[in-house]
Amino acid sequence: MTATETHADTSADIDDDVKAAGDGLYELVASNDHKAIGRLWIGLSVFFFIDFAILGAVVAMERVSLDGFSIFGGATGYQQTWTLVRTSGMFLVALPMMIGIATAIVPLQLGSPSIAFPRLAAASFWAWLVGAGLHVASFAADGGLGPTAFTRTDSTLLTLTSLGLMVVALLAASICIATTIIALRPAGMTLLRVPPFTWSMLVATSVWILSLPVLLANLIYAWADLQGRDPIFFGNPDRIWGDIEWAFQQPQIYSVAIPILGIAAEITPVAAKVRAAGRTAVLIMIGLFGALSFGAWAQHAFSRGADPQFVDGNFIYEEPLYIIFGIAILLPILGIIGGLADTVRRGEDLPKMSAALAGSIAALLMLLAAATIGGLRVLPFTHILFEENSDGIHEMLSSAGAQYLLVIGAVVVSSIAALVWWAPKLFGGYATESLASMAILAIFGGSFAVGMADFITSFIGQRDLSISSDVEDGVEALNLLAMLGMGAIAMGGLVALVALINAIRSDEILPDDPFDGHTLEWASPSPPPIGNFVEPIDPIRSESPLLDELEEVS
Amino acid sequence: MATETAVVIPAAELTRNRTLLVGSALAAAASVMVFVGLFGIYIAIRQNNEVLSETPGLTGELWFPELAVQIAPGTMMMFTAVMSGFTMAWAVQAIRNDDRRNAYLALGVTLLLGAAMINQAVFAITDFGIPVDRSTASLLLYTLYGAFIVFLTVAMAFVLLMGIRAVAGQFNSRNADGIEAAAIYWYAVVVVYPVLWYLISITK
Numbered sequence: 118m119t120a121t122e123t124h125a126d127t128s129a130d131i132d133d134d135v136k137a138a139g140d141g142l143y144e145l146v147a148s149n150d151h152k153a154i155g156r157l158w159i160g161l162s163v164f165f166f167i168d169f170a171i172l173g174a175v176v177a178m179e180r181v182s183l184d185g186f187s188i189f190g191g192a193t194g195y196q197q198t199w200t201l202v203r204t205s206g207m208f209l210v211a212l213p214m215m216i217g218i219a220t221a222i223v224p225l226q227l228g229s230p231s232i233a234f235p236r237l238a239a240a241s242f243w244a245w246l247v248g249a250g251l252h253v254a255s256f257a258a259d260g261g262l263g264p265t266a267f268t269r270t271d272s273t274l275l276t277l278t279s280l281g282l283m284v285v286a287l288l289a290a291s292i293c294i295a296t297t298i299i300a301l302r303p304a305g306m307t308l309l310r311v312p313p314f315t316w317s318m319l320v321a322t323s324v325w326i327l328s329l330p331v332l333l334a335n336l337i338y339a340w341a342d343l344q345g346r347d348p349i350f351f352g353n354p355d356r357i358w359g360d361i362e363w364a365f366q367q368p369q370i371y372s373v374a375i376p377i378l379g380i381a382a383e384i385t386p387v388a389a390k391v392r393a394a395g396r397t398a399v400l401i402m403i404g405l406f407g408a409l410s411f412g413a414w415a416q417h418a419f420s421r422g423a424d425p426q427f428v429d430g431n432f433i434y435e436e437p438l439y440i441i442f443g444i445a446i447l448l449p450i451l452g453i454i455g456g457l458a459d460t461v462r463r464g465e466d467l468p469k470m471s472a473a474l475a476g477s478i479a480a481l482l483m484l485l486a487a488a489t490i491g492g493l494r495v496l497p498f499t500h501i502l503f504e505e506n507s508d509g510i511h512e513m514l515s516s517a518g519a520q521y522l523l524v525i526g527a528v529v530v531s532s533i534a535a536l537v538w539w540a541p542k543l544f545g546g547y548a549t550e551s552l553a554s555m556a557i558l559a560i561f562g563g564s565f566a567v568g569m570a571d572f573i574t575s576f577i578g579q580r581d582l583s584i585s586s587d588v589e590d591g592v593e594a595l596n597l598l599a600m601l602g603m604g605a606i607a608m609g610g611l612v613a614l615v616a617l618i619n620a621i622r623s624d625e626i627l628p629d630d631p632f633d634g635h636t637l638e639w640a641s642p643s644p645p646p647i648g649n650f651v652e653p654i655d656p657i658r659s660e661s662p663l664l665d666e667l668e669e670v671s
Numbered sequence: 672m673a674t675e676t677a678v679v680i681p682a683a684e685l686t687r688n689r690t691l692l693v694g695s696a697l698a699a700a701a702s703v704m705v706f707v708g709l710f711g712i713y714i715a716i717r718q719n720n721e722v723l724s725e726t727p728g729l730t731g732e733l734w735f736p737e738l739a740v741q742i743a744p745g746t747m748m749m750f751t752a753v754m755s756g757f758t759m760a761w762a763v764q765a766i767r768n769d770d771r772r773n774a775y776l777a778l779g780v781t782l783l784l785g786a787a788m789i790n791q792a793v794f795a796i797t798d799f800g801i802p803v804d805r806s807t808a809s810l811l812l813y814t815l816y817g818a819f820i821v822f823l824t825v826a827m828a829f830v831l832l833m834g835i836r837a838v839a840g841q842f843n844s845r846n847a848d849g850i851e852a853a854a855i856y857w858y859a860v861v862v863v864y865p866v867l868w869y870l871i872s873i874t875k
Contacts, residue, residue, distance in 0.1 A: 233690045288701050296694040330701045334708025341814040350716075350807040413704075418712045 149239040150647055151232035155221025156543060157242050158213050158290075159536065163614055165209035165249065166529060170563075170607035173202050173521075177567070177600035180579075181593055197261035199517075200358060201253070203365055204262070206520055208283045209249050211373045211528040212325075216290045218535050219318040219376070221543055223294055225638035225645060226312045228303040228654035233296035241289035248282030255279055262358045273357070274343050280361075281336045284329050291322040291329075298322075305657035309397060312636040312660070314535075316400050317379025320407035324372045331413035332364045359417050366516045367491045368442045369412025370523055374484050377531040378403045378453050381477040384538055385457045387634050388474045389464035392661060395456045402456070406449035409442050434495065443495030450485050457481075472553035476534025479561045480527045486565075487522035490572060494519075518571030525606055526564030530557055533613050541631055545644035546623025552616035559609030566602030570595040635661035695829075695852035699859035702822055706863045709818055713811050713870060720808070734808045735875050736801060744795040745872030748788055752864040755784035759830075759857045762850055766837065769844045778834040778850075781857070785827040788864075792820050815867055819860075826860040829853045 145153060176198055179188045189195040224232045232238050255261075260272030298311065298319045311319070335351075339360065342352030351360060363369055382403070386393040393399065420433040433439055461468060468474060533556055540548040574595045630639035640663060641649050659665050720734060762777035796816050803813045833853040836842065842849050 233688075234694055237694075292694055292697045292701070295697055296690050300688045300690045300693045326697055326701050327704050330704035331708035331711075334705050334712065337705075337709065337818055338712060338811075338814055341817065342810055346804050349804060349810050351810070413708065419715050 149235040151224050151235060151238060152221045152543065152645065154232075154235075154238050154242055155217045155219075158217025158220060158245075159543070161246060161249070162210050162214040162217060163610065163617070165205060166214070167607060167610040167614070169202060169205045169210055170525075170603055170610055172198060172205075173567070174600055174603035174607060176202055177596060177603050180596040181600055183593060183596075193261075197256050197259075200262045201256045203517065203520065204252065204280065206524045207365055207370075207373065208280065208287070209252070211524045212287055213245060214532045215318075215321065215373065215376045215528065216287065216294065218532060218539070219294050219314075219322075220290065222535075222539055222638060223315050223318055224297055224301070225542060225641055225649055226315045226636050227297065227301060227306065228637040228640075228650065228657075229297060229301040230648040230650065231301075232293055233301055234293050237289055238293040241286045241293065244289070245283050245286035248279045248286055251275060251279035252283065262361070270343050270352075273352075274340060277336050277340045277343070277357075281333055281340070284333050284336070288326060288329055291325045294318055295322040295326065303654045303657055309400065310657060310660040312379075312638075313382035313393075313396075313399065313403070314376065314379035317376045317382075317403050320404050321372065321375035324375065324407050324411050328369060328372060328411055328413040329364075331416075332361060335360050335416070335418070362516070363412055363416035365520055366415075367412065367494070367519060368410050368415060368439075368446065370520060371410035371446055371488070371491075372407070372412070374523055374527050374531075375403065375407050375410060376535075377477075377480045377484055377527055378406060378449075380531050380535045380538075381457060381481045382453065383636075384473050384477045384534065385468075386460050387632055388468035388471065389461045390466075390468070390633065391460060391464040392635075392664060393456075394459040394463055396660060399453055399456045402449040402452040406446065406453075409446045409449070412442075415439055415442075440495045440497070444492045446488050447485070447492055450481070450488055454481060454485065471537075472548070472550050472557060473534045473538035475554065476530050476537065476557040479557060480531030480534065483522060483526035483530065483561065483564070487519055487527060487568070490522070491519060518568045518575065521564050521571060522568035526561060526568060529610075530561050530564075533557055533560070536613075536617055538632075539638070540617070540620040541627045541643035542638055542641065542645060544617065544620040544623075546620040546625060546627065547631075548620040549616040552612050552619070556609045556613035556616060559605045559612065563602040563605030563609060566605070567599045570599040570602065574599075630663065633663075633667065635664040637662060639663055689848060691848045691852045692855065695855045699856045702825075702856070703859050703863060705818070705822070706866070709815055710866055710870065713815065716807060716811065735812070739800040740812070740871060740875050741795075741798060742872050744791055744798055745868050748791040748795065749865060749868045749872075751784050751788050751791060752861045755781050755788070756858060756861045758784060759854045759861075763847065763854050766842050766847045766850045767844055771837070774837060774842075774850070775834070778830060778837065782827055782830055782834070785823060785830070788823060789820055789827075792816055792823075812871060815871065819864065819867055822860050822863070826853075826857050829856050 145157070148154070175188060176195070179186065179195055186192065186195055189198065220232060220238060224230070255272050255275035255278075258272040258275065259269045260274075260276040262273070262276060295318075298308075298315055302308075302311065308316075308319075338351040339357050340352075342348045342350060348354075350356065378399075382393065382399050415433055415436075415438075417433065420436060533553060536543065537548040537550075537553045540546060574592045577592060579592050579596075627643040629642055631643070632639070637654065637657075640654075642651060655662075717734060758777050758781040762774050762781060765771070765774035765777055796813065799809075799812065801809045801812070803809050830853045833842075833849040836849055
């Protein structure tokens with residue numbers, strides 16, 4: 118099967134064309150089995166997550182004393198590392214983690230023998246890995262994106278190129294996932310019958326496919342402006358980060374959190390041993406959340422921005438649409454929490470609090486907290502408060518704080534919950550429950566400490582991108598709290614890694630459906646073979662085919 | 672006495688998943704969004720420049736100098752783009768009718784028109800009476816044309832690949848997915864050009 122396959126996918130085709138991931142390195146590298154590709158995405162994003170947390174801790178450590186640069190030696194090194202932490206949190210950790218889980222799980226949930234375009238899916242992983250490697254290398258070679266963050270134009274070009282390569286690779290992977298959901302569903306599985314996680318990935322990949330290309334447009338302009346001469350406009354050191362920062366701020370940053378809603382809606386009914394209540398409403402809410410997280414329009418280029426040369430229109434924080442999006446995003450989150458609470462209420466007993474359930478709920482609550490703070494960020498009343506403490510440049514609450522809460526506290530915690538939940542299908546064993554719980558607690562607590570410390574310090578005068586002793590008392594103590602939080606996040610990442618390695622090393626024979634799951638992935642063996650299912654999938658009659666069988670038997 | 676006759680029910684046609692069509696449509700959407708971003712930023716900066724020019728104490732730059740952008744090359748390219756859209760549709764219809772000779776001819780003409788568009792774009796770029804490093808406007812101008820050439824090249828590669836597969840006998844009236852997928856991507860790239868033409872050649 119090629120990226121341009123045109124005939125029907127049948128199990129026989131899959132067996133012929135999809136190469137398995139064997140034990141050897143060559144087999145792993147050469148495989149285009151979606152589960153192996155998914156594991157590669159997941160493994161590398163966990164690796165980058167631990168690196169990200171260590172780097173974040175070093176950045177926070179630099180801020181513990183505001184008298185000068187003791188670790189980085191100057192503003193350049195500090196801003197380079199700061200922007201690396203920001204970009205890697207999104208493009209080396211959160212997005213690839215979710216894409217990895219979806220690449221492995223979505224075809225199983227759909228009863229499909231493979232992902233659409235398996236070779237393109239494999240190529241997108243390797244292209245992303247090359248991009249990620251070049252991205253880190255560009256910073257090591259004095260590249261970067263901040264106002265004083267680059268001294269070498271060629272290294273900054275490499276930073277832009279690597280970011281562009283990662284965006285293209287993530288888009289290709291998103292296209293594979295979305296195509297699988299749209300075109301490879303079995304008979305009877307309408308779009309409203311797909312499992313919540315798969316639905317959330319359809320919404321998420323749709324938003325990414327429509328928004329990430331706009332980021333690519335920003336990168337193209339900056340890249341073109343740095344070709345062999347002094348920059349004119351887009352390549353100016355104090356412009357590049359500002360032009361792409363929308364991808365790391367609300368509302369766009371919420372797009373990476375869309376799968377969190379699907380994961381919670383997936384795990385909760387199974388844990389409560391009851392059919393999901395208000396399922397269609399939950400799917401609509403996930404769609405609404407996705408629509409409100411489309412943020413390519415909310416960038417400096419389309420508003421007045423911080424550039425004094427830009428005199429047309431309003432600042433982005435003053436745009437009515439920006440304010441409406443910032444507040445309205447709370448509605449679908451609250452709606453989904455309400456729907457899941459109703460599901461739990463309908464169960465006979467309270468569900469057993471497993472690591473997966475705890476993680477998915479914690480992620481949902483963190484998302485609610487981040488969105489609430491995001492709402493405060495755009496409210497005109499609070500806007501005035503924060504303006505008094507800024508330089509009048511309308512950079513009020515820390516956008517880095519929002520990223521820590523959302524990307525780490527919500528997305529990574531939710532990812533760990535998903536990995537623990539689907540460990541039998543992903544790794545062929547159970548993740549160690551106690552270690553997974555510890556990891557979730559450490560990352561949840563750590564990200565809350567970092568995020569809130571960053572928010573509070575920005576409220577009392579500390580800016581995201583700079584270090585200044587001209588801020589109020591108490592900032593250094595909060596920066597120390599942020600450093601400890603980043604340390605906890607790094608430790609949590611290591612503990613999660615051990616819990617997952619235990620699942621990989623387990624030689625226990627697992628049942629197909631250890632949790633009495635509702636959806637089709639639990640009809641495949643644990644771990645699933647090439648082609649995923651040993652028996653043909655019957656036409657689907659409801660959104661919970663395995664629960665139907667269970668109820669018929671009982 | 673009634674005569675019993677056996678009713679022969681034709682076998683159900685194997686349903687195709689149309690993954691290639693869906694994937695190509697998504698890729699086309701992503702490509703169009705790149706240009707939505709490029710055009711949006713162009714329009715925003717140009718609008719800001721006009722406001723700057725009318726604001727006391729601030730000065731906007733002259734967007735394009737007089738006669739720097741000629742209308743003829745861009746308009747010729749516009750006509751070529753429209754023609755290539757028709758030839759691509761011709762290829763799709765021909766393969767749907769199992770008219771392979773016309774399909775090959777239409778794909779070949781489409782590729783030729785694509786090459787002509789690249790030639791015209793390169794001519795337009797060399798003909799601009801404005802150096803790339805003169806101003807923000809010139810940077811935007813060259814970047815837009817460069818990006819269009821890149822995406823047009825990708826579309827041509829897609830058509831070429833599907834053309835080779837058609838010549839190898841892959842597509843026919845029951846399965847024209849490959850040619851249709853290439854057509855979707857081609858239309859997306861071709862649809863982008865009129866906007867570029869309007870922004871650069873018409874409004875200047």
